[in-house]
């Protein structure tokens with residue numbers, strides 16, 4: 001097995017990816033596959049924190065666009081991420097991967113609450129830590145939560161596992177001729193307005209000098225490949 005380039009990483013797992021071809025909710029086979037990719041990383045000795053999205057169930061902007069209250073919509077979106085976190089934890093435990101869910105919104109009957117101290121403790125015991133509830137605040141996204149938790153856990157990189165295999169000159173779903181970048185700086189992502197991750201997330205990663213690697217979460221074994229320096233991806237870093 002190739003040697004990993006990182007000791008500790010934060011995986012941002014797209015909520016939308018979890019629905020598979022269903023169009024809504026959680027496809028357990030997809031959750032199981034993402035869990036097996038995380039298990040591979042653990043087998044390589046990489047410490048893994050995971051932020052899960054919620055877009056497969058709910059996005060706050062959907063409420064606001066129909067004249068509803070954005071904050072309530074965002075609360076619903078954050079609860080959606082908790083549902084996804086529990087599903088992914090279940091898939092990981094089926095593989096005997098010790099996993100804990102830490103939520104930004106206290107719900108002690110369901111899972112532990114987030115704290116940096118709890119995070120470092122569970123990581124030191126070799127557990128996968130799944131961060132649920134985003135940042136705990138409306139008007140943010142789980143990409144921002146990923147940048148925040150990566151800084152708090154001392155991650156060497158944010159691995160954004162998403163629908164596309166990197167950052168392109170334009171949204172590749174709308175512009176099939178768009179070209180994929182191999183490498184960009186955080187500032188270039190912001191200056192060029194490349195919308196694969198929101199501005200707050202990229203700015204926070206830049207501030208803390210945390211590289212971001214964008215890759216496709218749909219590829220089985222893709223996460224392990226990225227961790228060992230292979231695979232199709234875009235690397236966003238300071239230099």
Ligand SMILES: Nc1ncnc2c1ncn2[C@@H]1O[C@H](COP(=O)(O)OP(=O)(O)O)[C@@H](O)[C@H]1O
Nearest residue numbers: 014015016162163167168170171173194195196
């Ligand atoms: N320049 C770009 N390069 C790559 N993807 C882009 C770009 N602009 C927009 N996108 C879109 O961003 C999406 C990923 O962002 P997002 O919807 O936040 O995903 P996630 O569910 O992983 O958080 C991709 O599916 C892609 O269609």
Ligand SMILES: O=c1ccn([C@@H]2O[C@H](COP(=O)(O)OP(=O)(O)O)[C@@H](O)[C@H]2O)c(=O)[nH]1
Nearest residue numbers: 015053054055060074077134135140141142
């Ligand atoms: O810190 C956060 C993270 C998420 N959300 C809400 O939760 C939804 C789901 O998260 P996201 O859209 O980031 O999920 P993904 O795109 O990864 O599926 C968002 O649309 C927001 O409504 C929020 O309010 N604050």
